[in-house]
Amino acid sequence: MTYAADVGALARKDLLLELRARDTLPAMLLFVVATFVVFHFALPAHSSQLAASGLLWVAILFTALLGLGRAFVPEREQRVLDGLVLAPCDRSAIWLAKSIATLAFLGAAELVALPVFALFFHGIGGATVAGVVLADLGICAVGTFLGAMAVVTRARDLLLPLLFLPLAIPIVVGGVGATVAGSPGRYLAFLALYDALFGVLCWASFEYVVTE
Amino acid sequence: MTTAEKYVTAAYCVIFAVVLVYVVLIALKLNRLEREVQALERREPKPAEDERETISVG
Amino acid sequence: METVSRHYRIPLPALAAATLALVMVALAFVFFVAPNDAVLGFSQRIFYFHVSIAFTAYACFGAGAWKALRHLWKRDPRADLESYVAVHQGVIFGVLVLITGSIWAKYTWGHWWVWSEDELVLFLVLFLFYAAYFMLRFSVDPGPQRANFSAVYALFGVVLVPVSFLAIRLAKTFLHPVIFTRHGANIGGWMLVTYCLTQPAVLLLAYTLYRVELAGKSIDARLRELRLA
Numbered sequence: 001m002t003y004a005a006d007v008g009a010l011a012r013k014d015l016l017l018e019l020r021a022r023d024t025l026p027a028m029l030l031f032v033v034a035t036f037v038v039f040h041f042a043l044p045a046h047s048s049q050l051a052a053s054g055l056l057w058v059a060i061l062f063t064a065l066l067g068l069g070r071a072f073v074p075e076r077e078q079r080v081l082d083g084l085v086l087a088p089c090d091r092s093a094i095w096l097a098k099s100i101a102t103l104a105f106l107g108a109a110e111l112v113a114l115p116v117f118a119l120f121f122h123g124i125g126g127a128t129v130a131g132v133v134l135a136d137l138g139i140c141a142v143g144t145f146l147g148a149m150a151v152v153t154r155a156r157d158l159l160l161p162l163l164f165l166p167l168a169i170p171i172v173v174g175g176v177g178a179t180v181a182g183s184p185g186r187y188l189a190f191l192a193l194y195d196a197l198f199g200v201l202c203w204a205s206f207e208y209v210v211t212e
Numbered sequence: 213m214t215t216a217e218k219y220v221t222a223a224y225c226v227i228f229a230v231v232l233v234y235v236v237l238i239a240l241k242l243n244r245l246e247r248e249v250q251a252l253e254r255r256e257p258k259p260a261e262d263e264r265e266t267i268s269v270g
Numbered sequence: 271m272e273t274v275s276r277h278y279r280i281p282l283p284a285l286a287a288a289t290l291a292l293v294m295v296a297l298a299f300v301f302f303v304a305p306n307d308a309v310l311g312f313s314q315r316i317f318y319f320h321v322s323i324a325f326t327a328y329a330c331f332g333a334g335a336w337k338a339l340r341h342l343w344k345r346d347p348r349a350d351l352e353s354y355v356a357v358h359q360g361v362i363f364g365v366l367v368l369i370t371g372s373i374w375a376k377y378t379w380g381h382w383w384v385w386s387e388d389e390l391v392l393f394l395v396l397f398l399f400y401a402a403y404f405m406l407r408f409s410v411d412p413g414p415q416r417a418n419f420s421a422v423y424a425l426f427g428v429v430l431v432p433v434s435f436l437a438i439r440l441a442k443t444f445l446h447p448v449i450f451t452r453h454g455a456n457i458g459g460w461m462l463v464t465y466c467l468t469q470p471a472v473l474l475l476a477y478t479l480y481r482v483e484l485a486g487k488s489i490d491a492r493l494r495e496l497r498l499a
Contacts, residue, residue: 149422149423152415153409153410154409154410155409159405162402166395169395170433173437173438173441174437190436190437194433197433198426205425212413216311216377217312219316219374220312223370224300227319227323230362230366230369231475231479234362235479238483238486241486242482242485242489245489246489249492249493249496252496
């Protein structure tokens with residue numbers, strides 16, 4: 001089988017699992033809407049639109065964390081990872097497939113979340129949408145990688161946010177910049193740079209996470 | 213002493229204190245480890261021989 | 271676990287003595303030889319060690335990543351421990367950067383923390399990142415898996431440093447419309463000489479501490495071996 005076919009088969013498995021069990025996506029949707037409502041009450045009455053734009057990125061990040069925390073749970077419970085590592089495919093395919101699956105969940109959650117944000121707070125421009133798409137790539141690439149590590153540690157769910165948030169700070173900077181700045185080009189370029197750098201790093205080093 | 217002098221002195225004192233505390237902590241740990249290793253090395257040969265005897269008998 | 275310890279050319283006591291001497295000379299230069307800066311006055315004396323320590327922290331993180339690469343690439347049995355000790359040193363020096371920078375901010379702007387100092391913010395991000403490194407390391411049982419996780423995470427660190435730095439610079443344009451400038455102090459003459467002394471002194475200090483810590487770890491490993499025997 002080719003690399004692409006491996007990745008496709010693995011990603012399809014995750015999407016099918018989600019379609020049957022419906023574990024993650026409803027939770028993410030509910031969480032992101034609830035977060036917006038909390039933000040409404042957290043913001044003072046006459047705070048600027050900019051503050052709400054910043055909070056959009058906080059909501060996206062934490063919603064992603066919710067999904068990422070679940071990403072490798074089925075693998076752990078059924079000890080699937082041991083089997084996958086033994087399968088005659090490149091190990092990085094496991095990471096890539098899982099990233100694609102989490103990206104699909106996060107994208108689906110945002111398809112609802114962004115219109116809801118526009119309804120509750122203020123309209124969203126094309127630059128914000130582009131920023132969200134680019135940020136999602138980075139969030140899912142790095143988050144899936146760290147999720148695979150966190151799930152086998154003793155601390156498990158506790159560890160993922162600690163590992164992920166320092167690495168997500170550049171994503172937030174790029175995202176908020178794309179949302180609020182007059183000329184979002186450089187922020188989008190920065191997000192793309194982040195995706196490329198960390199994407200390659202994750203792809204090259206994932207093998208060491210699942211093998212000894 | 214001017215304010216600037218106070219702040220600079222404070223900064224260097226903090227650096228010194230942190231490094232000192234760190235060195236003292238390592239030194240204490242090294243000392244303890246060294247003692248334990250010596251104690252174990254002195255005790256080691258006897259139990260090892262006993263063990264070998266019991267295995268050869270059984 | 272292998273307990274092979276590397277053989278170094280310079281014995282530890284000699285290294286420690288040289289470090290002590292060099293640090294003393296550097297301190298004497300900082301307080302008695304370097305002239306007051308025209309703009310910053312006496313307070314610029316913080317910078318000699320502050321900047322040296324910051325550079326040393328980067329060097330430690332870099333060394334940690336290099337050893338991590340050695341572990342992943344060459345399967346060097348000592349590299350995991352060396353990587354961990356280097357990162358450990360980096361965090362200690364990073365905390366010193368935060369403390370000295372904070373003292374300087376208090377003197378200059380009257381606040382213990384300013385978000386406009388790029389380097390301070392970067393070290394805060396790095397501190398959070400490497401604190402998580404320890405959480406990760408101590409949440410996995412010792413063995414090849416822990417070594418791999420630590421190594422991969424240490425490699426993420428060296429990519430994060432430039433990316434975060436860029437991010438912090440970018441963030442300034444929308445977070446801080448008014449940018450403080452440090453009045454590009456022209457460094458030259460005795461100031462440069464002083465810096466050229468403090469930088470190697472702090473680097474040597476870090477290296478000595480690294481060697482001492484490694485010596486401790488190898489005794490620790492020997493002890494565990496003896497107990498198992």
